[in-house]
Amino acid sequence: MTGGLNRRALLLGATAAVGAASLGGCDQLADTPWFSRALKAGDDANLFVQRLMLSKTTLAREYAEADISPWFKPNGTIDPVDAPYKALAANGFADFRLEVTGLVETPLRLSLDDLRGLPARTQITRHDCVEGWSCIGKWTGAPLSALLDRAGLKPEARYVVFRCADTMEEANDGSPVRYYESVDLVDAVHPQTILAYEMNGAPLSVQHGAPLRLRVERQLGYKMAKYVMVVEVVASLDGVGGGNGGYWEDNGYAWYAGI
Amino acid sequence: MASSETQDGLVQARAAEGRRWVFRHPAVIRAAHWINVVCLTVLLASGLQIFNAHPALYWGEVSTFDTPLVSMTATETDPPRGVTTLLGRTFDTTGVLGLSKDSAGEPAERGFPGWSTLPTEQNLAGGRRWHFLFAWIFLLNGLVYLAYGVATGQLGRRLIPSRDQLRHFGTTLREHLAFRFPKGEEATRYNALQKLTYLIVVLGLLPAQILAGLALSPGFNAAAPWILDLFGGRRSARTIHFVIANLLVLFVFVHVAMVLVSGVWNNLRGMVTGWFSIETGAESPRAQTGGEA
Numbered sequence: 001m002t003g004g005l006n007r008r009a010l011l012l013g014a015t016a017a018v019g020a021a022s023l024g025g026c027d028q029l030a031d032t033p034w035f036s037r038a039l040k041a042g043d044d045a046n047l048f049v050q051r052l053m054l055s056k057t058t059l060a061r062e063y064a065e066a067d068i069s070p071w072f073k074p075n076g077t078i079d080p081v082d083a084p085y086k087a088l089a090a091n092g093f094a095d096f097r098l099e100v101t102g103l104v105e106t107p108l109r110l111s112l113d114d115l116r117g118l119p120a121r122t123q124i125t126r127h128d129c130v131e132g133w134s135c136i137g138k139w140t141g142a143p144l145s146a147l148l149d150r151a152g153l154k155p156e157a158r159y160v161v162f163r164c165a166d167t168m169e170e171a172n173d174g175s176p177v178r179y180y181e182s183v184d185l186v187d188a189v190h191p192q193t194i195l196a197y198e199m200n201g202a203p204l205s206v207q208h209g210a211p212l213r214l215r216v217e218r219q220l221g222y223k224m225a226k227y228v229m230v231v232e233v234v235a236s237l238d239g240v241g242g243g244n245g246g247y248w249e250d251n252g253y254a255w256y257a258g259i
Numbered sequence: 260m261a262s263s264e265t266q267d268g269l270v271q272a273r274a275a276e277g278r279r280w281v282f283r284h285p286a287v288i289r290a291a292h293w294i295n296v297v298c299l300t301v302l303l304a305s306g307l308q309i310f311n312a313h314p315a316l317y318w319g320e321v322s323t324f325d326t327p328l329v330s331m332t333a334t335e336t337d338p339p340r341g342v343t344t345l346l347g348r349t350f351d352t353t354g355v356l357g358l359s360k361d362s363a364g365e366p367a368e369r370g371f372p373g374w375s376t377l378p379t380e381q382n383l384a385g386g387r388r389w390h391f392l393f394a395w396i397f398l399l400n401g402l403v404y405l406a407y408g409v410a411t412g413q414l415g416r417r418l419i420p421s422r423d424q425l426r427h428f429g430t431t432l433r434e435h436l437a438f439r440f441p442k443g444e445e446a447t448r449y450n451a452l453q454k455l456t457y458l459i460v461v462l463g464l465l466p467a468q469i470l471a472g473l474a475l476s477p478g479f480n481a482a483a484p485w486i487l488d489l490f491g492g493r494r495s496a497r498t499i500h501f502v503i504a505n506l507l508v509l510f511v512f513v514h515v516a517m518v519l520v521s522g523v524w525n526n527l528r529g530m531v532t533g534w535f536s537i538e539t540g541a542e543s544p545r546a547q548t549g550g551e552a
Contacts, residue, residue, distance in 0.1 A: 023304055027378050030385060042392030046478075053482040060481045069321050126320060126493065128477050130383065132313035133322040134493055218481045252384030258478025259391065 040254075047256040051186070054258075059192055060217035063124045068200060069135040072127070074207040077179065080166035080227055088165075093211040098195070102161070102233035105152030112197060112211055118142040121194050129221040130257065139215050141196035145189040147231065153185075156235045159245070160188040162214055163230035168247055181225040182237055182245040182255070183216055192217040195228060220257035222248045281447050283535035288413065291404040292530055298397035299507065301389055304377035306504055307370070308386030314357075314370025316501055320492035328498060333358040333368035341368075398469060417449060418458040424451040440521045446537040460510055464503055471500040 029035045080086070088096050093112055100108035122140040144160070164179035171177050187193055195212045197204055204210040209226025216223045223246075237243060242250035249255045284292070315330040317323050328346060333339045341357030343350045354360075359372035362379060369381065378385040408414030424431070431450045434441075441450065449457065473479045474486045474496035490496035518526045529535035 022300075023374070023377055024379065026301070026304075026389070027380075030378060030389070039388040039392050042388060042390075042395055045395050046391055046476075050476075050478040050482070054478060058481050060477065061484050061487065063320075067320065071324070073322070073324065126477075128475075128493065130312070130387075132309065132497060133315075133317075133324070134320065136321050218478050220477060248384070252382070252388075254384075254387065254391075259476035 043254040043256060046254070046259045050256070050258045054218065056186060056189070057191055058218075060125055063126065063136050065124065065138070067136045068124060068138055072135040072137050072199075072208070073129070073133060075129060075131075075221065077166035077168070077226065078207040080206075082165055082167050082176070082178070085165040085227065089206060089210065096211050098212060098228070099230045100147055100151045100233075101230060103154040103157040103235060104148075104233050105154060106150070108147065108151050110147075115142045115195065115197060115212070118146050121191070122198075123192055123194070123215070123217070125192070125215070125217045127221055127224070130253070138200045139194065139196040139213075140198035140201075141194035141212070141215065143191065144193045144195060144214075144231070145191070147195070148188060148233070151233075153233060157185065157233045159184050159234050159237055159240075161230075161232040161234055161237075161240050161245075162225040162228050163232060164225050165227035165229050177241075177247070179225060179227065179247050180241055181214065181223055181247070182234075182240060183219075183223065187216050187219070190216070190218070195231075218258055222246070222253065223257045277539060278536045279539050280534050280536055282533050283447075283529045284533045285407075285411070285413065286533065287407045288404065289530055289533060291400055291407075294396065294400045298393045298400065299511070301377060301393040302397060303504060303508065304375060305386045305389035305393070306500075308376040308378065308381075309383060309390060310501065311370040311376060311381060312383040312386075316498040317494040318491070318498060319494055320487070322494055329501075331357040331370040333366075339366060339368070394469075394472065401465065401469075418454050418461060420451040420454045424454070427451070438520050442538040456510070460507070464506055464510070468500065468503045468507065471496045471503060475500065 030039060096112055097109045098111075098115065100110070119142075120140055121143050122138065124136060124138045126134050126136050128134050148160070159182050161180060161182045164181075166179050167176040168179055169177045183193070192215065194215050196209075196215050197212055199205070199208050199213075204213060209228075212228040214223070214225045214228055234240065237245040237255075241247065244250045245255040246253075314332070315322070315324075315327040317327055327344065330344045331352070332342055334342055339358055340351055341353040341355065341359065343352040343356045352358075355372055356370065357368065358366055359369050361367040361369075361373060367373075367381075369376075373379045373381075376386065377389050405414065408417070420428075428451050431452055435450065435452050440446070470486065471490060473483075474490050474493060480487055480493065487493060487496070490499055525536050
């Protein structure tokens with residue numbers, strides 16, 4: 001039986017070696033253009049199938065007051081270094097104006113009071129971070145659909161881009177790369193998609209994205225841009241950042257974050 | 260080549276000296292098996308990568324950051340240590356869990372070590388891409404396998420123990436644990452222990468694993484809120500997803516070990532070409548016991 005054992009040991013060794021080498025080889029494979037494109041096919045399938053499963057008005061689950069997390073983990077930027085933002089914050093955002101621009105009939109400039117004057121929506125929802133943790137919070141804000149209705153979409157409008165105040169990194173030319181995100185019109189006009197100015201009954205704090213934070217409840221946290229300054233309606237994401245529709249998307253994450 | 264049907268509907272052919280060949284695995288099942296090998300390997304390694312983005316598990320809908328069920332961290336001490344907590348108990352797991360060497364050989368804070376994850380470096384976005392693509396392939400492969408298995412009757416024949424097999428379950432268990440494998444006619448089918456194990460894995464663990472994965476999708480949660488209740492919340496679902504992954508790893512270890520001890524080349528040939536060789540003439544101990552009944 002020694003022959004059998006040797007063969008066994010050989011086979012085990014070979015399997016282990018092939019296993020280790022193939023995991024390493026996977027890294028190289030993922031760097032090739034064709035396989036990198038193939039890997040994105042999974043994201044495409046996620047979007048396609050989830051759009052079939054979700055109606056335009058299917059709501060994310062809403063929770064009770066008692067479910068609100070005692071501590072809601074702040075993540076991403078929690079204190080923007082940008083001077084223009086700091087100036088706005090120092091003044092309690094009294095000088096803040098949200099711009100609604102791009103492919104709209106009537107561009108808007110809205111103060112926080114203007115936004116508070118719109119019919120508000122309050123929702124207690126679960127925030128799911130792509131990293132793998134969740135917190136429940138209560139959000140109050142203006143439905144994005146109300147803003148888009150008021151501005152009026154042009155026929156070629158397809159996506160809504162959010163341009164934010166917080167610098168994530170410096171571009172090669174030294175200019176700041178500030179956070180940006182986007183949703184398509186399905187999510188833009190979803191009833192739970194709001195620009196929140198209140199969290200848990202109090203004005204939104206700086207660490208959670210004051211003065212305005214996007215809520216897109218059927219997707220992961222990185223879609224929910226904080227420090228939103230500009231809402232820009234576009235026909236294509238090609239001209240937005242690196243062309244993938246968001247800061248994290250340009251760093252490899254899927255544009256559709258429903259999973 | 261003359262062929263005939265055995266009791267389990269397997270085609271037998273080509274008698275050799277003291278042995279005979281049975282056609283054990285149809286092409287669809289062989290293909291499904293090897294596609295599964297690739298899928299489960301990629302899903303495990305990319306799953307560990309995803310786990311590493313927040314190497315902690317909780318129960319319920321939300322994270323209770325101070326009281327995780329499981330967590331893997333590195334201490335602030337000099338030198339740092341890798342620490343794993345499991346249900347309130349703390350273990351030093353330096354070098355493997357919590358703290359391990361990165362590709363440059365430097366100690367780095369990681370849940371699972373780089374050699375076990377896909378991609379090797381910390382890369383959540385990359386891990387997710389691998390995970391989702393191979394989850395789709397795994398799902399489609401599984402559906403083809405199930406449809407084929409049901410349509411041809413292979414599924415029931417392979418996974419459901421017959422009444423006589425169940426009657427002799429105790430004997431089978433003892434023989435299996437003693438690594439005494441059946442010969443003759445009895446070797447043409449899986450024994451009750453094998454069938455029940457495959458049944459639990461194929462129709463229990465694997466579907467549950469897919470559901471637990473889907474419960475982690477906020478989009479799927481909106482479409483099917485019942486899935487959150489099924490698992491007791493999204494954070495519970497991630498914990499269950501992790502536990503089932505561990506059970507699948509355990510199954511693979513036992514499965515590969517049994518393949519090795521029960522005739523590795525014969526088993527491998529069977530799953531590659533379909534043809535499996537069994538000893539004729541000698542009655543298996545199980546069949547003898549069966550003869551008394």
